[in-house]
Amino acid sequence: MKIAVLKEAGGVETRVAATPETVKKLMALGASVAVETGAGFGAKISDADYAAAGATVAPRADVIAGADMVLGVQGPALADLPGIKAGTILAAIQSPFSDRAKIDAYAGAGLIAYAMELMPRTTRAQSxxxxxxxxxxxxxxxxxxxxxxxxxxxxxxxxxxxTISAARVFIMGVGVAGLQAIATARRLGGLVSATDVRAATKEQIESLGAKAIFVEKVAGISGEGAGGYATEMSDEYKAAQAELVSSHIAKQDIVITTALIPGRPAPRLVTDAQVASMRPGSVIVDLAVDSGGNVEGAVAGEIVERHGVKIIGHKNPASRLAPDASALYSRNLFNMINAFWDKEAKAAVWPADDDIVKGIKLTEGGAVVHERLLG
Incomplete structure (x- = not known):
């Protein structure tokens, strides 16, 4: 089985889908690995490092030629996959809901596209x-x-x-990013509070030493959807939350928003009026800016100032820690391949009825097959 690793296009994406560590692990399984020239430069990995790990380093067309599986961070346009053969598996972050034309093109070319961001939130798939x-x-x-x-x-x-007072830090949205933001702000000595629409996160917030800010009097709302993701809330809840947040946010020095709803634009959490209520010199970081943003006035890829408040809208924040992000992302990919590896065949075998395969497979046999993209 030949596995190809692509260099990412554009200046924003600096991560890479394999590291010398995972190249060695893939080759130990029995795969051959080809890495595009310069693929690791953004993550501080040289071509020589890949060669030393046993990979073939070559231009893109040579890397793709004959590949059974192609690994990327951001799913490339079909035009950027010269010579790719029908039936090749392409695993990457695919953004299928915002870039449907690309997915249709994959289907037309007979590719089997896997969307890594749709990995089921199950114990088996955690790694x-x-x-x-x-x-x-x-x-x-x-x-x-x-x-x-x-x-x-x-x-x-x-x-x-x-005495210098501690910075007051408010985290809005307590998924993985929010929990890490709480922990980091606490380590730095901030006075941290946090909120989320999912009632189950209150205990998590408090376990990290932060103060939980929750709507208490709107009954019957948990905000928890399939797989632990947040869901769209009722108008009643939104009104109650806005009132609570408005009174709290005016007292904060730093606000970090992390709320995302899979397949939908990011929910608006902070209005311009709420930004204006903060003290001059305060800071807001919008981690959802790539999906439309949680903060009114946030601009993707820019740091803007409104009412004396800085609003940070860095695109693709994980890529700003490219060496570490690449190490983790490449291990995610290896763990997936390893879970389906057949030692005798020296290849990965992907059962059609497997919950992981069904969860991430977008296209196969010339058609779009994922249930959320049909109809």
Whole structure:
């Protein structure tokens, strides 16, 4: 089985889908690995490092030629896959709901496209979950970015010249990114609070030493959807949450928003009026800016200032820690391949009725097959 590893296109994506560590592991299974020239440069990995691990390093067309499986971070356009054969598996982050034309093109070419971001949230698939591995780093980086832009100390400091108050940090959305943001802000000495629409997260927030800010009097709403993801809330809940957040956010120095709903635009959590209520010099980091943003006025790829408040909208935050993000992402991919590896065939075998395969497979046999893309 030949596995090809692509160099990512564009200047924003600096991650890579395999590292020398995972190249060695794939070859130990019995696979051959070909890596596109320059694939690891953004993640501080040289071509020589891949060659030393046993991979063939070559231009893209040579890497793709004869490949049974192609690995990428962001799913490439079909035009960027010269010579790819029908039946090849293409595993990457595919964005199928926002880039349907690309998925249709894969189907037309007879590719088997896997969307790694649709990995089921199950115990068996936990080690393959790219959203969790990348969101963990994004949550950490959000706090570091906020601290740099804030320009003041995070912890309370008691000195002979007087006391410096701790930064007040509010985390909105307590998934993997939010939990890591809480933990990081706490380590830096911030006074941390957090909120989420899912009632089950209250205990998680408090276990990390943060204060839970929750709507208490709207009955029958948990906010929990399939796989532990957040779902769209009722108008009653939204109104109650907006009132609660408005009174709390005005007292904060740093706000980090992380709320995403799979397959839908990011929910609006912070209005322009709420931004205006914050003290000048405060900072907001919008981790959902690539999906439309949680914060009114946030601009993807920019740091803007509104009402004296900096709003940070870095695109693709995990790629800003490319070496670590690549290490985790490539292990996710290896763990998936390893789970389906047939030692005798020296190839991965993908049962059609497997819950993981059904969860991530977008196209096969010239057609789009994922149930969420049909109809």
């Amino acid at each position: 393959m979950d790219v959203l969790s591995s990348q969101s963990n780093l994004a949550g950490y980086k959000a706090v570091i970015d906020a601290g740099e832009a804030y320009g003041r100390a995070f912890p309370m400091m008691m000195t002979a010249a007087g």
